Amino acid sequence: MSTANNPDVAKLIEKLASNDACQRAEAAEMLCHACQACPNGETPSAASLATLPLVRACGDCDERVREWAIAALEDFGPPPIDAIQHLVQLVTDSKPLIAYWAVTLVGRSGQSAASAVAALAACIDSSADLSVRQRAAWALGQIGPAAFSARPVLLQAAGQSDSRLALLASEALEAIGS
Amino acid sequence: MAHKKKETNASSSFFWTALTTIATLIGGAGATGWVMPDLPWLGPRISALASTLGLDGPQAQAVETTKPDANSWIPSTAAPGIHAPSAPTASIAYAPSAAAAQPSRLQPAPASTPASAPAAGPFAAPGPVPPTTPPQAKPSDAVLVASFNIQVFGESKMAKPQVVDVLARVVRTFDIVAIQEVRAKSDAIIPDFIRAINADGSRYQHVIGPRLGRTASKEQYTFIYDTNRIELDTASVGTMRDPADRLHRPPMYARFRVRTAPPERGFSFWMVDTHTDPDEVSQEVDALADVFVVMRSARPDEDDVILLGDFNASPMQFGRIKKIPSIGWAISGVPTNTRRTKTYDNLIFDPIATREYTGRWGVVDLQNTFGLSIDKALEVSDHNPVWAAFSPWELPASQGALMQPAAIPMPVPLR
Structure with a gap:
């Protein structure tokens, strides 16, 4: 760039x-x-x-x-393809707004962001910020079938008490397929 | 369909409806597109002539009314997950308007004291229009309702006098403006803006909602209205409750009434201000369909709901909103962003219920209207204001197709 x-x-x-x-x-x-x-x-x-x-x-x-x-x-x-790898490094940033927007841009890349699946799954698992976790679930849904490896994390999120996180995880699972 | 406080003299109503229709048609009804509100010149002249002839129209009639009940919210079961509040103002953060220093009966009441509304009803008791003459002549035959996304409306913008000047001139053009994207930690932004608007003697006030958003970056909605012509129902202001968290920024609602007509005859209506999340447009637009339905049944004495704002969606993307029977929208086929590439802003209502819609609408092109370069226009906002004109007189909802104002060219697609 x-x-x-x-x-x-x-x-x-x-x-x-x-x-x-x-x-x-x-x-x-x-x-x-x-x-x-x-x-x-x-x-x-x-x-x-x-x-x-x-x-x-x-x-x-x-x-x-x-x-x-x-x-x-x-x-x-969608961000430029060559930005995705750099954005992936920011999805776990300690500042929630940085992480949120990195996740959002990765999600907008759709299936082009398959390389980000592990990082997004880690976000759902470990981010302290609910908005980041929700957006990570949304982003995995945008990636679709290429995010298959994130199914276990999404299944767990779909059972969470936060209704929005649960809904987005369910929608992501539907987009990913079985 | 809710029934309003309207007991009209049928023949007089017919006369005025016909007169308004003729005046609107001749005076520019249906004028659309890149214009400032092109005010029909004929309407005021006919009104003046009628006044000279002693035909004072509906204003002269004594009408029995049903007093609106400030606490008459009806919980709706039509839209699971989205509710109008059971107690008004529960989640609203009132801010005193800059105009509060001037005597007025229309101060927003503190949220904790909704009972402070005048005993005669939630609107202020009828009174004469304040003597201040509006600096800009507004049409006597229409109330101009606008929506304006003022991108990142905060300290940066308020620090630019030329930007504030354009924004103030835009607001002064309209009777009410629903604003999106107030983004500031300071609570002084809108009061300061109101002072700028009123610097020419105008008498605008505002009511502002709480900071909303799922992240640390929050936005506020605000309604700014001309107290010479509009009054706020202080007991009917709030933010939609959204327990299922379907909307990034749940809409703010408020009920207004035109005060240039007698209280029992002035057009009253809900305004519901919204700004969708661009990454979840389809889901949020569907949720807004539920919001519209809830608001339409929120009060038995109010059938006019104007859902307006930045939808981040063109009418083609209105999803379940389009499935609401007889729903329509004002802006169609004209871009609403400053770069003229997207139709994102709109006013949505049911033109069968809201027969007050005159068929006149437009988009204020900031660049052309104020002679700005694209860069200077973008400093004002990345959105242009959008508007629609409504009759100042409350009209009963149509009972059927024959009652539709079919003679008026309507760019609103009727379904």
């Missing part, structure tokens, strides 16, 4: 790492605008470049940075 062809985005990504919260917030907002989905549904190049920095920005200490990063990610389509 080279930024060489998109120097403006490269500068914004650099600014996103600034020590100045105002600078980071401005960068996150401008990246949000730059990353709006293309009319034809393709992922804009800016979004491809900014995926990982924006997911990490969801854990920023400044509220403005977090909210603009989240707003940007909400509008993303």
